[in-house]
Amino acid sequence: MDQLSFDQGRKYPCDECEYQATKISHLNVHQQSVHQGRKYPCQECEYHSTTESNLTAHHRSVHLGETYPSQECEYTTGDKSSLIKHQKSIHHGTRYPCPECDYLAGTERNLKSHFNRIHNEKRFLSQECDNKAKTKPQLSTNNESVHKGRKYTCNECDYQTNKISHLDVHHQVVHQGRKYPCPDCEYQATTKSNLTVHYQSVHQGK
Numbered sequence: 001m002d003q004l005s006f007d008q009g010r011k012y013p014c015d016e017c018e019y020q021a022t023k024i025s026h027l028n029v030h031q032q033s034v035h036q037g038r039k040y041p042c043q044e045c046e047y048h049s050t051t052e053s054n055l056t057a058h059h060r061s062v063h064l065g066e067t068y069p070s071q072e073c074e075y076t077t078g079d080k081s082s083l084i085k086h087q088k089s090i091h092h093g094t095r096y097p098c099p100e101c102d103y104l105a106g107t108e109r110n111l112k113s114h115f116n117r118i119h120n121e122k123r124f125l126s127q128e129c130d131n132k133a134k135t136k137p138q139l140s141t142n143n144e145s146v147h148k149g150r151k152y153t154c155n156e157c158d159y160q161t162n163k164i165s166h167l168d169v170h171h172q173v174v175h176q177g178r179k180y181p182c183p184d185c186e187y188q189a190t191t192k193s194n195l196t197v198h199y200q201s202v203h204q205g206k
Contacts, residue, residue, distance in 0.1 A: 017164040020116065034168065037155060057082075090183050106183060110192070 011020045012027040016035050021027035032038040033050035040055040041048050044063050049055035060066040061078020068083040069076045072091045077083050088094040089106030096111040097104055100119045105111035151160045152167040156175050161167050169191055172178040179188040180195040184203045189195035 022112075034164070053079075090181075113192075 011022065012024050013020045014027060014030060014035075016031070019027075019030055019034075021030060029051055039048040039050065040052055042055060042058060042063075044059070047055075047058055047062070049058060057077075057079040067076045067078055068080050070083060070086060070091070072087075075083075075086055075090070077086070085107055095104040095106065096108050098111060098114060098119075100115070103111075103114055103118075105114055151162060152164050153160050154167060154170060154175075156171070159167075159170050159174070161170065173190040179190065180192055181188050182195060182199060182203075184199070187195075187198055187202075189198060
Protein backbone atom coordinates (compact mmCIF):
# COMPACT_ATOMS: atom_id res chain seq x y z
CA MET A 1 0.00 0.00 0.00
CA ASP A 2 1.20 3.48 -0.84
CA GLN A 3 2.04 5.22 2.42
CA LEU A 4 1.00 8.56 0.96
CA SER A 5 -2.55 7.30 0.49
CA PHE A 6 -3.21 7.97 4.18
CA ASP A 7 -2.41 11.65 3.83
CA GLN A 8 -3.56 12.33 0.29
CA GLY A 9 -6.60 10.04 0.03
CA ARG A 10 -9.81 12.05 -0.02
CA LYS A 11 -12.15 11.56 2.94
CA TYR A 12 -15.90 12.10 3.11
CA PRO A 13 -16.78 12.80 6.78
CA CYS A 14 -20.21 12.15 8.22
CA ASP A 15 -21.71 15.35 9.66
CA GLU A 16 -23.43 13.45 12.48
CA CYS A 17 -20.60 11.29 13.87
CA GLU A 18 -16.88 10.59 13.51
CA TYR A 19 -17.24 8.19 10.57
CA GLN A 20 -15.19 8.99 7.46
CA ALA A 21 -15.63 7.26 4.11
CA THR A 22 -13.25 6.93 1.20
CA LYS A 23 -16.17 6.86 -1.25
CA ILE A 24 -19.26 9.06 -1.35
CA SER A 25 -21.40 5.97 -1.95
CA HIS A 26 -20.11 4.46 1.30
CA LEU A 27 -20.98 7.66 3.16
CA ASN A 28 -24.51 7.56 1.75
CA VAL A 29 -24.96 3.94 2.89
CA HIS A 30 -23.61 4.82 6.35
CA GLN A 31 -25.95 7.79 6.79
CA GLN A 32 -28.99 5.85 5.58
CA SER A 33 -28.37 2.80 7.76
CA VAL A 34 -26.97 4.41 10.93
CA HIS A 35 -28.62 7.83 11.18
CA GLN A 36 -31.80 7.38 9.12
CA GLY A 37 -32.46 3.84 10.31
CA ARG A 38 -32.92 2.46 6.81
CA LYS A 39 -33.44 -1.30 6.75
CA TYR A 40 -33.78 -3.88 4.00
CA PRO A 41 -36.21 -6.58 5.20
CA CYS A 42 -35.97 -10.16 4.02
CA GLN A 43 -39.22 -11.31 2.37
CA GLU A 44 -38.87 -14.82 3.78
CA CYS A 45 -37.91 -14.27 7.42
CA GLU A 46 -37.55 -11.55 10.06
CA TYR A 47 -33.99 -10.64 9.09
CA HIS A 48 -33.29 -6.96 8.39
CA SER A 49 -30.12 -5.74 6.72
CA THR A 50 -28.54 -2.30 6.66
CA THR A 51 -27.42 -2.72 3.03
CA GLU A 52 -28.85 -4.31 -0.11
CA SER A 53 -25.68 -6.33 -0.67
CA ASN A 54 -25.89 -7.87 2.82
CA LEU A 55 -29.53 -8.75 2.22
CA THR A 56 -28.61 -10.46 -1.05
CA ALA A 57 -25.84 -12.44 0.66
CA HIS A 58 -28.29 -13.42 3.45
CA HIS A 59 -30.92 -14.57 0.94
CA ARG A 60 -28.44 -16.65 -1.05
CA SER A 61 -26.85 -18.34 1.96
CA VAL A 62 -29.90 -18.84 4.22
CA HIS A 63 -32.80 -19.36 1.82
CA LEU A 64 -31.12 -20.63 -1.34
CA GLY A 65 -28.41 -22.58 0.41
CA GLU A 66 -25.62 -20.97 -1.62
CA THR A 67 -22.40 -20.91 0.37
CA TYR A 68 -18.72 -20.38 -0.32
CA PRO A 69 -16.68 -22.75 1.88
CA SER A 70 -12.99 -22.35 2.51
CA GLN A 71 -10.93 -25.24 1.14
CA GLU A 72 -8.52 -24.96 4.06
CA CYS A 73 -10.76 -24.72 7.14
CA GLU A 74 -14.39 -24.89 8.25
CA TYR A 75 -15.14 -21.25 7.43
CA THR A 76 -18.23 -20.78 5.26
CA THR A 77 -19.86 -17.60 4.02
CA GLY A 78 -22.67 -16.57 1.73
CA ASP A 79 -20.57 -13.77 0.27
CA LYS A 80 -17.80 -14.57 -2.22
CA SER A 81 -15.83 -11.39 -1.45
CA SER A 82 -15.79 -12.33 2.24
CA LEU A 83 -14.30 -15.72 1.37
CA ILE A 84 -11.56 -14.03 -0.68
CA LYS A 85 -10.71 -11.71 2.22
CA HIS A 86 -10.70 -14.67 4.61
CA GLN A 87 -8.36 -16.67 2.38
CA LYS A 88 -5.93 -13.78 2.02
CA SER A 89 -5.75 -12.81 5.68
CA ILE A 90 -6.04 -16.22 7.38
CA HIS A 91 -4.46 -18.75 5.01
CA HIS A 92 -2.23 -16.79 2.66
CA GLY A 93 -0.68 -14.69 5.38
CA THR A 94 -1.42 -11.41 3.64
CA ARG A 95 -0.59 -8.59 6.01
CA TYR A 96 -0.63 -4.83 5.65
CA PRO A 97 2.07 -3.20 7.82
CA CYS A 98 1.46 0.16 9.44
CA PRO A 99 4.03 2.75 8.27
CA GLU A 100 4.16 4.27 11.77
CA CYS A 101 4.34 1.26 14.13
CA ASP A 102 4.63 -2.54 14.26
CA TYR A 103 0.92 -3.18 13.75
CA LEU A 104 0.03 -5.66 11.00
CA ALA A 105 -3.51 -5.61 9.60
CA GLY A 106 -5.28 -8.48 7.89
CA THR A 107 -6.99 -6.17 5.41
CA GLU A 108 -6.28 -2.79 3.87
CA ARG A 109 -9.50 -1.46 5.39
CA ASN A 110 -8.37 -2.49 8.88
CA LEU A 111 -5.02 -0.80 8.33
CA LYS A 112 -6.69 2.47 7.34
CA SER A 113 -8.95 2.25 10.36
CA HIS A 114 -5.96 1.64 12.65
CA PHE A 115 -3.97 4.50 11.11
CA ASN A 116 -6.82 6.99 11.37
CA ARG A 117 -7.62 5.95 14.95
CA ILE A 118 -4.06 5.74 16.32
CA HIS A 119 -1.78 7.98 14.29
CA ASN A 120 -3.85 10.80 12.80
CA GLU A 121 -3.10 14.02 14.66
CA LYS A 122 -5.92 15.27 16.87
CA ARG A 123 -6.60 18.91 16.09
CA PHE A 124 -9.99 19.94 17.48
CA LEU A 125 -10.04 20.92 21.16
CA SER A 126 -13.28 21.06 23.13
CA GLN A 127 -14.05 24.41 24.75
CA GLU A 128 -15.69 22.67 27.71
CA CYS A 129 -13.16 19.95 28.60
CA ASP A 130 -9.72 18.59 27.67
CA ASN A 131 -11.06 16.32 24.95
CA LYS A 132 -9.30 16.48 21.59
CA ALA A 133 -11.07 15.21 18.48
CA LYS A 134 -9.80 14.14 15.07
CA THR A 135 -12.71 15.78 13.24
CA LYS A 136 -15.28 18.50 13.85
CA PRO A 137 -18.17 15.99 13.73
CA GLN A 138 -16.40 13.92 16.38
CA LEU A 139 -15.97 17.02 18.55
CA SER A 140 -19.63 17.90 18.05
CA THR A 141 -20.63 14.38 19.09
CA ASN A 142 -18.51 14.70 22.24
CA ASN A 143 -20.11 18.03 23.16
CA GLU A 144 -23.65 16.73 22.63
CA SER A 145 -23.18 13.42 24.45
CA VAL A 146 -20.91 14.50 27.32
CA HIS A 147 -21.92 18.11 27.97
CA LYS A 148 -25.53 18.17 26.74
CA GLY A 149 -26.51 14.67 27.85
CA ARG A 150 -27.57 13.39 24.42
CA LYS A 151 -28.46 9.69 24.33
CA TYR A 152 -28.46 7.28 21.41
CA THR A 153 -31.09 4.52 21.74
CA CYS A 154 -31.00 1.13 20.04
CA ASN A 155 -34.05 0.60 17.84
CA GLU A 156 -34.16 -3.11 18.73
CA CYS A 157 -33.84 -3.06 22.53
CA ASP A 158 -33.59 -0.68 25.52
CA TYR A 159 -29.84 -0.10 25.23
CA GLN A 160 -28.75 3.54 25.47
CA THR A 161 -25.34 5.16 25.14
CA ASN A 162 -23.89 8.64 24.85
CA LYS A 163 -21.70 7.68 21.88
CA ILE A 164 -22.94 6.73 18.41
CA SER A 165 -19.86 4.54 17.92
CA HIS A 166 -20.83 2.49 21.00
CA LEU A 167 -24.32 2.08 19.58
CA ASP A 168 -22.85 0.78 16.32
CA VAL A 169 -20.74 -1.76 18.20
CA HIS A 170 -23.72 -2.82 20.34
CA HIS A 171 -25.91 -3.37 17.27
CA GLN A 172 -23.25 -5.40 15.44
CA VAL A 173 -22.39 -7.58 18.44
CA VAL A 174 -25.79 -8.11 20.07
CA HIS A 175 -28.24 -8.02 17.16
CA GLN A 176 -26.08 -9.10 14.22
CA GLY A 177 -23.83 -11.53 16.10
CA ARG A 178 -20.70 -10.07 14.58
CA LYS A 179 -17.42 -11.73 15.56
CA TYR A 180 -13.77 -11.01 14.83
CA PRO A 181 -11.83 -14.31 14.57
CA CYS A 182 -8.18 -14.53 15.56
CA PRO A 183 -6.02 -15.61 12.59
CA ASP A 184 -3.78 -17.74 14.81
CA CYS A 185 -6.23 -19.59 17.09
CA GLU A 186 -9.92 -20.28 17.64
CA TYR A 187 -10.56 -17.14 19.72
CA GLN A 188 -13.33 -14.85 18.50
CA ALA A 189 -13.69 -11.30 19.76
CA THR A 190 -16.80 -9.15 19.79
CA THR A 191 -14.84 -5.99 18.91
CA LYS A 192 -11.73 -5.21 16.88
CA SER A 193 -10.04 -3.63 19.87
CA ASN A 194 -10.54 -6.78 21.95
CA LEU A 195 -9.08 -8.86 19.13
CA THR A 196 -6.06 -6.57 18.97
CA VAL A 197 -5.51 -6.87 22.73
CA HIS A 198 -5.83 -10.66 22.52
CA TYR A 199 -3.46 -10.96 19.57
CA GLN A 200 -0.80 -8.74 21.06
CA SER A 201 -0.93 -10.35 24.51
CA VAL A 202 -1.28 -14.00 23.47
CA HIS A 203 0.54 -14.26 20.15
CA GLN A 204 3.00 -11.38 20.26
CA GLY A 205 3.77 -11.51 23.98
CA LYS A 206 3.12 -7.79 24.52
